[in-house]
Amino acid sequence: MSSTISDLTIDSSTVVLGIETSCDETAASLVIGGNDVLSSVVASQLEIHARFGGVVPEIASRAHLEAITPVISQAVEKSGLSFDRVDAVAATVGPGLIGALLVGVAAAKSVALVLDVPFVGVNHLEAHLYAAMLDDPNVEFPLLVLLVSGGNTLLVEVREHGVYKIVGQTRDDAAGEAFDKVARFLDLGYPGGPAIDALAKTGDAAAIDFPRAMLNDGLDVSFSGLKTAVINHVRKYPESKTKDIAASFQAAVVDVLVAKTLRAAENLGARTVAIGGGVAANSYLRSEISVACARKDFRVVLPSLTMCTDNAAMIASAGWHRLRLTGATALDAGAYPNLGLTVAQK
Amino acid sequence: MIVLAIDTSTDAVSVAINNSKQLLASAHVTSDRRHAELLTPMIKSVSQQADIAMFEIDVVAVDIGPGLFTGMRVGIASAKTIAQVLDIPIIGISSLDILARSVVATQRVVLATIDARRGELYWAMYRNDLGPSIEVKPPVVGKVSDCVADLVDRGQSALIVGNGAQRHQNAMSESLEATGLSIEWASEQLAQPSANVLAIIAAELALHEQWQTCVEVQALYLRAPDAEINWQTRVNS
Ligand SMILES: [Zn+2]
Numbered sequence: 001m002s003s004t005i006s007d008l009t010i011d012s013s014t015v016v017l018g019i020e021t022s023c024d025e026t027a028a029s030l031v032i033g034g035n036d037v038l039s040s041v042v043a044s045q046l047e048i049h050a051r052f053g054g055v056v057p058e059i060a061s062r063a064h065l066e067a068i069t070p071v072i073s074q075a076v077e078k079s080g081l082s083f084d085r086v087d088a089v090a091a092t093v094g095p096g097l098i099g100a101l102l103v104g105v106a107a108a109k110s111v112a113l114v115l116d117v118p119f120v121g122v123n124h125l126e127a128h129l130y131a132a133m134l135d136d137p138n139v140e141f142p143l144l145v146l147l148v149s150g151g152n153t154l155l156v157e158v159r160e161h162g163v164y165k166i167v168g169q170t171r172d173d174a175a176g177e178a179f180d181k182v183a184r185f186l187d188l189g190y191p192g193g194p195a196i197d198a199l200a201k202t203g204d205a206a207a208i209d210f211p212r213a214m215l216n217d218g219l220d221v222s223f224s225g226l227k228t229a230v231i232n233h234v235r236k237y238p239e240s241k242t243k244d245i246a247a248s249f250q251a252a253v254v255d256v257l258v259a260k261t262l263r264a265a266e267n268l269g270a271r272t273v274a275i276g277g278g279v280a281a282n283s284y285l286r287s288e289i290s291v292a293c294a295r296k297d298f299r300v301v302l303p304s305l306t307m308c309t310d311n312a313a314m315i316a317s318a319g320w321h322r323l324r325l326t327g328a329t330a331l332d333a334g335a336y337p338n339l340g341l342t343v344a345q346k
Numbered sequence: 347m348i349v350l351a352i353d354t355s356t357d358a359v360s361v362a363i364n365n366s367k368q369l370l371a372s373a374h375v376t377s378d379r380r381h382a383e384l385l386t387p388m389i390k391s392v393s394q395q396a397d398i399a400m401f402e403i404d405v406v407a408v409d410i411g412p413g414l415f416t417g418m419r420v421g422i423a424s425a426k427t428i429a430q431v432l433d434i435p436i437i438g439i440s441s442l443d444i445l446a447r448s449v450v451a452t453q454r455v456v457l458a459t460i461d462a463r464r465g466e467l468y469w470a471m472y473r474n475d476l477g478p479s480i481e482v483k484p485p486v487v488g489k490v491s492d493c494v495a496d497l498v499d500r501g502q503s504a505l506i507v508g509n510g511a512q513r514h515q516n517a518m519s520e521s522l523e524a525t526g527l528s529i530e531w532a533s534e535q536l537a538q539p540s541a542n543v544l545a546i547i548a549a550e551l552a553l554h555e556q557w558q559t560c561v562e563v564q565a566l567y568l569r570a571p572d573a574e575i576n577w578q579t580r581v582n583s
Contacts, residue, residue, distance in 0.1 A: 051577065052573055052577065056571060056573040056574075058415065058571035058572065058573065059571050059573060059574065061415065061416070061419060062419075062565070062567070062571065064419075065419050065422060065423055065565060066564070068423055068426070068427070069426050069427065069430055069560050069561050070561060072427070072430065073430065073561075083431050098416070099415065099416045099419065102381075102382045102416060102419060102420050102423075103419055103420075103423045104423075105382055106382055106385065106386075106419070106420045106421075106423040106424045106427070107423045107424070107426070107427040109385075109386040109424070110386065110423070110424045110425075110427035110428045110431070111427055111431055112386075113386055113389060113390055113400065113428070114400045114401075114427075114428055114431040114432055115431065116400075331386040331387050331390065332383045332384070332386070332387050333383065334380065334382045334383040335382060
């Protein structure tokens with residue numbers, strides 16, 4: 001039988017059920033001891049949203065409600081354990097789509113209530129930081145993390161567990177958003193990241209010299225000018241090859257991200273750099289940041305592709321650490337769509 | 347048979363536990379869209395009040411809508427998950443069925459309504475003359491004027507219940523007056539479906555094992571997502 005809330009100690013035998021529903025993946029996972037992934041199930045809604053060219057919140061919420069029960073069942077089954085071995089339940093409470101988040105939060109709190117185990121609300125961004133560490137548990141602090149997804153572009157200093165400082169971010173579009181918008185403009189479909197990545201492999205990255213905004217100016221980034229430059233270029237030179245545009249655009253984004261990440265790591269005195277978020281699956285970013293880190297003798301942590309995109313193993317892992325750091329979250333917690341990374345948690 | 351009933355399809359959160367003979371405990375809070383925050387602690391306190399441990403619950407009943415999408419989903423996700431972890435059956439009942447059952451037996455046709463916002467209603471009609479209410483007109487969503495026309499079509503004296511019609515009572519009364527139909531309005535206290543009534547309906551169905559699994563139970567939206575509606579319009583034009 002699981003421990004009751006009052007006498008739970010969080011250690012290497014603690015099993016956390018993680019639940020993630022912040023955007024367009026319904027996911028559940030069982031993780032033991034904070035980093036040993038017993039199961040990780042992800043039901044993607046990619047196909048449901050593809051024809052709309054982006055995630056539609058109401059459609060996402062409906063799909064989460066349909067998927068949540070089977071996804072939790074599969075995660076428990078695949079772990080080889082049963083519900084009564086679950087010691088705590090973690091769910092993403094933000095940031096994300098409110099209606100989507102609430103499905104996971106309601107399910108997680110219900111599991112916690114029935115099993116009489118702690119519930120812990122997890123910050124989705126913090127979980128992405130733990131995704132990098134899940135694949136490489138020997139990561140040393142201080143650590144510089146580049147978190148790049150459809151909703152975020154952040155440079156985060158991690159001095160120790162739970163202590164973060166955002167030192168750089170986008171002034172306008174997130175990196176993934178820039179990929180989606182340019183892909184839509186080039187008629188490459190949704191999601192834009194993988195489409196541009198694939199096409200760019202066949203193109204010439206030096207064909208067009210797109211602007212690298214703010215390259216030598218602080219740690220913030222900006223991608224809206226780049227998007228405009230792509231549009232202007234196509235209007236001016238309609239004969240240019242789409243594969244060259246894709247490769248040159250991608251190179252412009254990656255050059256800026258890599259330069260800023262390395263500068264931030266140097267400022268922090270970090271010897272290790274990690275990347276996370278959906279855009280961290282981009283093959284050009286992965287190879288360029290590896291080369292740049294090798295040159296500076298930095299260790300680079302490249303999470304597996306399944307740990308870059310949204311999953312619940314990272315939620316369970318972050319939840320395990322959160323329980324150790326700040327304890328359980330009250331059952332009257334809701335969802336916080338605009339939750340920031342450095343906001344103090346209960 | 348211990349029934350836990352959950353209702354979050356309007357701007358109220360309602361929880362009840364009965365033992366199929368009587369209500370053991372219940373709570374009803376108007377939530378102003380704080381369904382997620384309120385529901386789990388309310389289930390906990392109602393079960394404590396009823397002196398029922400979670401593992402003693404035999405069946406979970408939930409209002410599946412129509413109503414507030416986000417509120418409905420909080421209740422359905424919670425009910426499904428409770429049933430899943432306890433490995434017990436679940437009974438999903440529509441908000442309109444619950445409303446119809448909440449009024450007294452009558453010879454009138456019962457028009458149950460839920461506010462659908464944007465000047466629209468969800469509605470269905472029932473016969474409530476002998477025992478459990480029987481649906482005589484399946485649930486739909488539409489304009490207030492369509493609901494009135496539906497009632498006029500039926501040409502029967504009616505008892506109207508629910509927060510949908512209540513919100514539009516003036517407009518509906520006005521257009522119904524001219525028709526000469528005899529209209530009765532249910533008490534304002536019955537405007538929102540209640541978990542107490544849901545628990546009674548569920549206890550009856552549970553006797554005949556008329557239940558579902560936690561995977562089977564689905565929300566009753568009646569209205570497609572806006573993006574879907576816009577997409578269909580674009581495709582058809
Ligand atoms: Zn994410």
